[in-house]
Amino acid sequence: MDLLIPEVGTLIWMLIAVGIVFFILVKWGFPMITDMVDKRSDFIDKSLDAAKKAAERLEGIQDECDALLKETRAEKARILKEASDRRDEIIAEAENRAKEAGEKIISDAREQIRQEKEEALRGLRRQVAELSVQVAEKVVMKQLESDEDQLQMIDRLIDDVKTGK
């Protein structure tokens, strides 16, 4: 039974010792710990949120990167193709031009050759004519020693002219 009766002295000692210690701990001890625990859990929550957002953004960036890479590849292929087309075009054009130039040179040369040929022919003809005139003169001079012959000759020539018409 005596165990169940609270002793006043013990209560008073409790009041003093526990009162002081409880005051200290309630005022300065536990608030510090609980505040820090709360703050840290807030911080962890925020960090997790930020990490989640960052991961989402990273995923987006990855997609963007892939798309960009694809586009770049396509662009590269297009540029290469264009370049090769252009090259072929240039080569073809150069060939054409060379061909044309060559042809022109050849035709010019031909023309020149032709003109020179004509010139030569003309000179030749004149010489031949002169020569034949001289030959004819000599022949005529020798044949037309008689008047008869001369008359005959004139008549024949007139006839020739008439029939020559």
Added chain:
Amino acid sequence: MLLAFVPAMAQEDSELDVQEIIFGHLKDSYEWHVFSTNNRDFIIHLPVMLYSRTTGWHFFMSDKLEEDGSYDGFHITHEGPFAGKLIETLPDGTEVKPLDLSLTKVALGIIFNCILLCVIIMCTSRWYRNRKETDAAPRGFVGLIEYVVAMIVDDVIKPSIGKDYRRYAPLLLTIFFFILLSNIMGLIPIFPAGANVTGNIAVTLFLALITFFTVNVFGNREYWKEILWPDVPIFLKAPVPLLPLIELVGIFTKPFALTVRLFANITAGHCIILALTCVIYITANMGPVIGASMTGISIFFMVFMNCLELLVAFIQAYVFTMLSAVFIGLSRPEHHNENQKVTNK
């Protein structure tokens, strides 16, 4: 706890007074028995402070009581409701109990526990002083304390009290750690631990009174309305205040239940461990075979009981804190307002 002084008693007389040993430990005393060797006891004598209505203040050390348990008109009584306490014999022969402010074993134990608690918690909170929440979490001892604090706050205080929990958390945490530390210190048999602090009804009563005052001083209007004019049919409260009476009794039964629960649990645990210890010395005289086998069994059960008591030490601190938090939460009801809002809609 008494591992040391049981052999001394066993040697003095073979008739072992088990009841005396067990109650000698459970009860408070004016001296602190540390340990004994074959021929001498190591006892710390504690100061006795008494106030008598007739003869005033008395101060002396408890070694004056050693010879026959009496000094300066006071003697330690062995019967009645104050067995083990100092009683004053007045000149006319009547015996009265003086106001006993002696620094007894339990009082000293309380002071030791308080200092230890203060050191532990202040060291832990000091760790945070120059740190920010972005720093790494504490490890080791500080981490352990922080873990227990966070667990009690999140699992017990927050769900029991509700939105106002921050205001009460430090007080409830202090109660929890004081009970836990005192329970564990009571299980350690070596000085300065070993005082049966939480197995003393005055200590548990004081802790329950803290809860009692917190509940009733900070209780809101709704709480008092629920007690004095509860929401029940009018005949239960009108001519005869039947329900208010029950509720009023309930105010006092709550701290009473807290007091007795903690006291009874710790006392029972200590009783069992002490009884198992005594088994060794009782069976020692029954021959070597029985003695040895019973010693083995007893040690096995003692280890088991000590593990169980460690668990009980935690559970009782947890339960005390939880019930205190629940009582505080009940003293700040809000659900009536919420119900009204719902019906208004």
